[in-house]
Amino acid sequence: MTAAAMISQVPGPVSKATTDKLNTIFDARAVHFVVDYDKSEGTYIVDVDGNKYLDVYSQIASIPVGYNNPALAAAAKSPEMISALINRPAIGNYPSAQWHDILQNGLLRAAPPGLDKIFTAQSGSEANELAYKAAFMLYRRKQRAVAGDAAWTPEEVSSCLDNAKPGSPALAILSFANSFHGRGFGSLSTTRSKAVHKLDIPAFDWPQAPFPQLRYPLAEHAAANDAEERRCLDRVEELITSWHCPVAGLIVEPVQSEGGDNHASPAFFQGLRALTRKHGVCLIVDEVQTGFGATGRFWGHEHWQLDAPPDMVTFSKKAQTAGYFFGNPMLVPDKAYRQFNTWIGDPARVLLSKAVVEEILDNKLVEQCARVGGVLYSELEKLASKYPTQIQNLRGKGKGTFIAFDVQDPAGFVAAMKKRGVNIGTCGVSTVRLRPMLIFDETHIPILINTIEAVVSAL
Amino acid sequence: MTAAAMISQVPGPVSKATTDKLNTIFDARAVHFVVDYDKSEGTYIVDVDGNKYLDVYSQIASIPVGYNNPALAAAAKSPEMISALINRPAIGNYPSAQWHDILQNGLLRAAPPGLDKIFTAQSGSEANELAYKAAFMLYRRKQRAVAGDAAWTPEEVSSCLDNAKPGSPALAILSFANSFHGRGFGSLSTTRSKAVHKLDIPAFDWPQAPFPQLRYPLAEHAAANDAEERRCLDRVEELITSWHCPVAGLIVEPVQSEGGDNHASPAFFQGLRALTRKHGVCLIVDEVQTGFGATGRFWGHEHWQLDAPPDMVTFSKKAQTAGYFFGNPMLVPDKAYRQFNTWIGDPARVLLSKAVVEEILDNKLVEQCARVGGVLYSELEKLASKYPTQIQNLRGKGKGTFIAFDVQDPAGFVAAMKKRGVNIGTCGVSTVRLRPMLIFDETHIPILINTIEAVVSAL
Numbered sequence: 001m002t003a004a005a006m007i008s009q010v011p012g013p014v015s016k017a018t019t020d021k022l023n024t025i026f027d028a029r030a031v032h033f034v035v036d037y038d039k040s041e042g043t044y045i046v047d048v049d050g051n052k053y054l055d056v057y058s059q060i061a062s063i064p065v066g067y068n069n070p071a072l073a074a075a076a077k078s079p080e081m082i083s084a085l086i087n088r089p090a091i092g093n094y095p096s097a098q099w100h101d102i103l104q105n106g107l108l109r110a111a112p113p114g115l116d117k118i119f120t121a122q123s124g125s126e127a128n129e130l131a132y133k134a135a136f137m138l139y140r141r142k143q144r145a146v147a148g149d150a151a152w153t154p155e156e157v158s159s160c161l162d163n164a165k166p167g168s169p170a171l172a173i174l175s176f177a178n179s180f181h182g183r184g185f186g187s188l189s190t191t192r193s194k195a196v197h198k199l200d201i202p203a204f205d206w207p208q209a210p211f212p213q214l215r216y217p218l219a220e221h222a223a224a225n226d227a228e229e230r231r232c233l234d235r236v237e238e239l240i241t242s243w244h245c246p247v248a249g250l251i252v253e254p255v256q257s258e259g260g261d262n263h264a265s266p267a268f269f270q271g272l273r274a275l276t277r278k279h280g281v282c283l284i285v286d287e288v289q290t291g292f293g294a295t296g297r298f299w300g301h302e303h304w305q306l307d308a309p310p311d312m313v314t315f316s317k318k319a320q321t322a323g324y325f326f327g328n329p330m331l332v333p334d335k336a337y338r339q340f341n342t343w344i345g346d347p348a349r350v351l352l353s354k355a356v357v358e359e360i361l362d363n364k365l366v367e368q369c370a371r372v373g374g375v376l377y378s379e380l381e382k383l384a385s386k387y388p389t390q391i392q393n394l395r396g397k398g399k400g401t402f403i404a405f406d407v408q409d410p411a412g413f414v415a416a417m418k419k420r421g422v423n424i425g426t427c428g429v430s431t432v433r434l435r436p437m438l439i440f441d442e443t444h445i446p447i448l449i450n451t452i453e454a455v456v457s458a459l
Numbered sequence: 460m461t462a463a464a465m466i467s468q469v470p471g472p473v474s475k476a477t478t479d480k481l482n483t484i485f486d487a488r489a490v491h492f493v494v495d496y497d498k499s500e501g502t503y504i505v506d507v508d509g510n511k512y513l514d515v516y517s518q519i520a521s522i523p524v525g526y527n528n529p530a531l532a533a534a535a536k537s538p539e540m541i542s543a544l545i546n547r548p549a550i551g552n553y554p555s556a557q558w559h560d561i562l563q564n565g566l567l568r569a570a571p572p573g574l575d576k577i578f579t580a581q582s583g584s585e586a587n588e589l590a591y592k593a594a595f596m597l598y599r600r601k602q603r604a605v606a607g608d609a610a611w612t613p614e615e616v617s618s619c620l621d622n623a624k625p626g627s628p629a630l631a632i633l634s635f636a637n638s639f640h641g642r643g644f645g646s647l648s649t650t651r652s653k654a655v656h657k658l659d660i661p662a663f664d665w666p667q668a669p670f671p672q673l674r675y676p677l678a679e680h681a682a683a684n685d686a687e688e689r690r691c692l693d694r695v696e697e698l699i700t701s702w703h704c705p706v707a708g709l710i711v712e713p714v715q716s717e718g719g720d721n722h723a724s725p726a727f728f729q730g731l732r733a734l735t736r737k738h739g740v741c742l743i744v745d746e747v748q749t750g751f752g753a754t755g756r757f758w759g760h761e762h763w764q765l766d767a768p769p770d771m772v773t774f775s776k777k778a779q780t781a782g783y784f785f786g787n788p789m790l791v792p793d794k795a796y797r798q799f800n801t802w803i804g805d806p807a808r809v810l811l812s813k814a815v816v817e818e819i820l821d822n823k824l825v826e827q828c829a830r831v832g833g834v835l836y837s838e839l840e841k842l843a844s845k846y847p848t849q850i851q852n853l854r855g856k857g858k859g860t861f862i863a864f865d866v867q868d869p870a871g872f873v874a875a876m877k878k879r880g881v882n883i884g885t886c887g888v889s890t891v892r893l894r895p896m897l898i899f900d901e902t903h904i905p906i907l908i909n910t911i912e913a914v915v916s917a918l
Contacts (some may be wrong), residue, residue, distance in 0.1 A: 022559040025567060025576050029795035030551045037546040037555050048556045059549040060801045072545040077536070079497075085540070085811055086531040087496040088779060090518040092489045096496050097507045100481040108484060117484050122581040123802060129643055133660055140659040157654040161636070163662035167654065171661050177620075183800050184588055185663070186644030195616040195626065196796050200599040201592055202630050203622035204644070204661060317801065320547060336488035337655050341642050342519045342776065343582060348807065352544055 004421025012049025075355035106354025114309030120345030124288035124316030125182025135249030178259030254300025260428020261404030296370030296400030463880025471508025534814035565813025573768030579804030583747035583775030584641025594708030637718030713759025719887020720863030755829030755859030
């Protein structure tokens, strides 16, 4: 399995027929191609027409260690996994005897520094919403503490059932323009990337701040970029202090992914940490796409060198499960059952996540990603110099393989890449994003680079 | 495995120590006891202290066919399951070749009459929110059709990114007092059961209608109950026609479960179908707890004998996965990617769901539940006659094992039942709800009845 091999058009006739059939019972309009997962292996994906692609999109950045990874297969066949699948608990009421150790020796081995507690979930969207709820409950708890009475009032208890104040308070989560935080009603209210995500869906009246729009190459625009980040930080503080209701939390991605791979400097994020601390706002870092190694650190926010950790860090995608980490015990609500649901995640997926963590740590895949990403970035830099109108705004230097660049016609670029055996994705308006798996290594770089060159040189 | 066997207090010392340890990394305050799932079997659950309980709570009504069910174990060990676990797709973009058949021969075999399409999800809360989004998009689509222009306006596209009108419209979902529909920001805005679910969390300004509060025994209060249902229907219509914004959807449980096992007659639900059709409101039936057989029909709403199916039916819990069924192709939004997310459910859980459907249909477990539930109800009726002050408002006749009754001290009742080897749950304010698995049969009835009698006779 070392080379792509294209047999048919993309999608091929079998993919097309399978998609048409699926579309009668399940919305299949977004299908790229139909996959033969049994034949897919490592960083190569094989479709039902027999086309084999180098996959640097990885199921929207969510395959961590390759298709049919043997260590994951072993975990999937284990008696623990069988039991987790067929004896699905209401974890909050009836956890298994093993639940503590599965968390402690799995996800918590990978916990961001300073955050030693966890709440499990099933999707990035759910993880973010749970973090928002924790932020809201903490905010009101602090308000009650200031007022000197921790008890819920009868008026709060009755009004909340009617979605009315004071029980259902007006409180906000601040997010950034071009951010993506999910598609639930709360998480979607913080998502600001594309109309297709949001149109026609009622939303909370929550604020959005501008996210720095940096110019590339960074070294040539240092002063302008600093000023841009300062402008955005000032606007964040202005929104926190002037919004029509209190801002209880601020959520930010280490790299705005769906919104176009927008980066900012450590200084910007340090500024956010300082502002949120100053104003008593929970800093929630959405590591759904950046977490689990792809930036060359286990967590994207480790690049920031913060002097105090974020309040909560959410994860999903490559974790193969979801949830949030936190450290402050006050983020556990004042009463049981407030942060609760029937399943509270899926132990089967959490077990798989433990195997993912082991595979990453045992094989030093984060270090590999940092190293390989460095080489890949250099090669792309050469290509960008050679084709300056076709490849623009190359970004992600020093961020592992979390690399992106702009092209004139992203859809056409992706189609041409697929035709040549590379499955690749876009984001934002004009951006191609690289999201290889952590097992992507030096041997794959020339395949990717040569294919990109073949496509851009033909433009 | 035919009898409970109690060794220690509940929770026992091992449960307590395990819970305390878990609580340092994961909120464990709601733990009833810690479970040895390897020793649990069929309808009996065994805790880490070796206590064996008849389980008629079933992980908050979510275990369908018993612990360590051999058919489910076979599915869990299958090559398809291994692949689904370790090669998790972004289903909307890269479905497997088998995905159509897994749906068609699994969940869709059990689809409610008239609803032959599906959208998959991971929790009941997510399923309901996806249904709300479909209802909102359909509502706006119909409005645009009436206006004669299906295109999105530039103003809509830009305003929605700012959570502002007209792109983010004021539209509502109507739900009922005492309902439970989940804990996301949209689903929680329709949940009206308990303050512990809702307090401090911002909510949409959506309407709630009263749900009929029937008096028992039904036969003795027929006229009053009819009037009560009429009153509630009138209020539903009043809210639909007078709310400050359009009501795009109405969600209702066939039996309000978390809210206290509140039933209504088929005539009431027929009235809801007529009103929602009259006013162009999507009727969403939340079968998260009632679906998959526990009412003696596969779907709770099959008891209603509607002349037109609901617009959407949501499911989770005993399905071991989640999602919604629908029939109207207009509920597929006008563009791809509007109803979308990275994973769109979990194929591993959908595969397990297929095994659950097969097990239920092959063993006629819905018919069994109807039959066993009838006997169980009769026995409880005798007990209620014998202990009229201890067991009140017995309800669920003809609804399989979906039976409940009120007691003076639900927490004390449940603790006493556990001490005697029956794991049982509560709901609402004063209600004990029976949620046995579908494999609960005639042999379990005397164990349950005798234990209830031992507890109530000692009060």
